[in-house]
Amino acid sequence: MSMNIVPWTWKRKRVPVGKDEQSISALQRQMNRVFNDLLSGSSILPEFFSEPLTQLGERWTAFVPNVNVSKTETSLIVTVEAPGMDEKDIELSLTKEGLSIRGERKQAHEEKGEGGWNYVESSYGAFERIVPLSDLAIDDDRVTATSSKGMVTITLPLKESAQVSPKKVSIRPT
Amino acid sequence: MNEQGCCGSQLNDVKATKEVAPAVDIALDESTGAYRIVVDLPGVNEADVEVQAHDGELEIVAGVGGRDNEGDVLLCEAPQRSYRRRFRLAEDIDVEKISAQFEAGVLTLDLPRVASAKPRKIEIRSAH
Numbered sequence: 311m312s313m314n315i316v317p318w319t320w321k322r323k324r325v326p327v328g329k330d331e332q333s334i335s336a337l338q339r340q341m342n343r344v345f346n347d348l349l350s351g352s353s354i355l356p357e358f359f360s361e362p363l364t365q366l367g368e369r370w371t372a373f374v375p376n377v378n379v380s381k382t383e384t385s386l387i388v389t390v391e392a393p394g395m396d397e398k399d400i401e402l403s404l405t406k407e408g409l410s411i412r413g414e415r416k417q418a419h420e421e422k423g424e425g426g427w428n429y430v431e432s433s434y435g436a437f438e439r440i441v442p443l444s445d446l447a448i449d450d451d452r453v454t455a456t457s458s459k460g461m462v463t464i465t466l467p468l469k470e471s472a473q474v475s476p477k478k479v480s481i482r483p484t
Numbered sequence: 485m486n487e488q489g490c491c492g493s494q495l496n497d498v499k500a501t502k503e504v505a506p507a508v509d510i511a512l513d514e515s516t517g518a519y520r521i522v523v524d525l526p527g528v529n530e531a532d533v534e535v536q537a538h539d540g541e542l543e544i545v546a547g548v549g550g551r552d553n554e555g556d557v558l559l560c561e562a563p564q565r566s567y568r569r570r571f572r573l574a575e576d577i578d579v580e581k582i583s584a585q586f587e588a589g590v591l592t593l594d595l596p597r598v599a600s601a602k603p604r605k606i607e608i609r610s611a612h
Contacts, residue, residue, distance in 0.1 A: 376562035382555030391562040393526040393589040417509070429510040432524050441559075460526035460589020461562075 373415045373433040379441060386448070386466040388441055393432075393460035400462055404450055408442040409466065501548065506567040517597040519577070525567055526589035533586055535593065537579045542571045544591065 376391040390400065390411055400413040414436040417427070447469040455464045509522040525533060525546045532547045546567040573579070578598040585592050 377559060378557070378562050379559040380555045380557045387555065389562065391526045393524040394587070396588060427509050427511045429508075431507040432509050432522070433507075457588070459528060460524075 372435040373437050375411075375413075375415075375437060375439065377411075377439055377441065385468055386443070386446060388464040388466065390439075390462040390464070391460070392457075392462050395460065395462065396457040397455040397462050400455065402453065402455060402464060404443075404448060404453070405440075408440045408444075409448075409464070410438060410440050411464070412436070412438045501564050501566050503566045503568055505569050506544070506546070508569065517576075519593075519595040521571070521593040521595065523567075523569065523591040523593070524589065525586075525591050527562070527564075528567070528589060530586045533584075533591055535582075535584050535591075537573065537582055540573050540575070542573050542582070542593075542595070544569045544593075546591075 378389040378391075380387050380389075388409060388411070392400065392413065392415065395413065395415060399415075400411060403410045403412075415434045417430075417432075417434045443466075446466075449467040449469045452467045453464065455462055457463070507524045511520045511522075512518075513520070523544055527548050528546045534543075534545045536543045536545075544567070548564050548566055573595070574597075576597050578596045581596050583594045
């Protein structure tokens with residue numbers, strides 16, 4: 311049996327998350343980014359659609375963590391960029407739509423009432439991201455999450471039956 | 485399947501690592517005049533963070549060591565990056581007393597003013 315890996319079309323189409331995750335705001339962010347790249351003098355022209363929209367332009371929106379996904383033979387590994395947070399600040403659930411990652415990034419010291427921030431570029435707030443799992447058979451009970459350096463890594467082991475190595479097809483001369 | 489410049493081990497190639505300006509938040513403590521700067525540096529090891537104050541500028545440089553991404557990269561929104569940002573310091577910032585702490589990918593810098601720059605209450609003595 312060969313496993314059918316559905317193409318991850320959301321590589322280009324962003325996973326719909328956050329409060330303002332609509333196409334217009336994505337465009338807005340991209341535009342912001344162009345301007346910011348120019349303003350900050352880094353002047354690396356954006357390569358549209360080939361790069362993650364993670365740069366300066368996103369700073370004025372609600373916090374939507376960047377996510378990396380990779381797949382090994384035995385598991386799917388999801389890394390969430392969540393500065394100042396650890397795995398306890400994140401709530402995971404497996405739903406019909408996929409892996410749901412929820413949490414809230416809070417601004418440090420805001421609860422202490424130490425006076426306001428005069429200048430804020432980072433974004434904060436509640437978020438949810440869904441990583442579609444397509445037809446991957448996840449071993450629900452063995453899902454783990456760890457964190458280090460503001461990156462939360464979620465490991466979703468695949469069920470053994472799904473760990474099928476590609477079958478080699480021999481080609482016979484006709 | 486790895487995208488160029490994204491996540492994979494080929495990023496140990498310095499040229500492939502993009503340098504970006506990290507996001508910062510700044511607070512001014514109005515009673516002491518001290519600044520607090522909070523810098524987002526996710527994925528960075530403490531040992532790879534360098535903060536220098538020289539010639540009236542504060543420079544923050546942080547590199548991201550090689551990330552081990554096993555398997556096929558399916559999505560990469562957080563590619564390997566290095567960070568650099570510079571601030572011009574007010575003349576009365578006490579450079580010797582700038583302190584830094586780093587936790588969970590967030591760098592917090594406290595920049596006090598030199599003591600004489602703090603508002604000082606002047607006692608009025610009686611002329612008698």
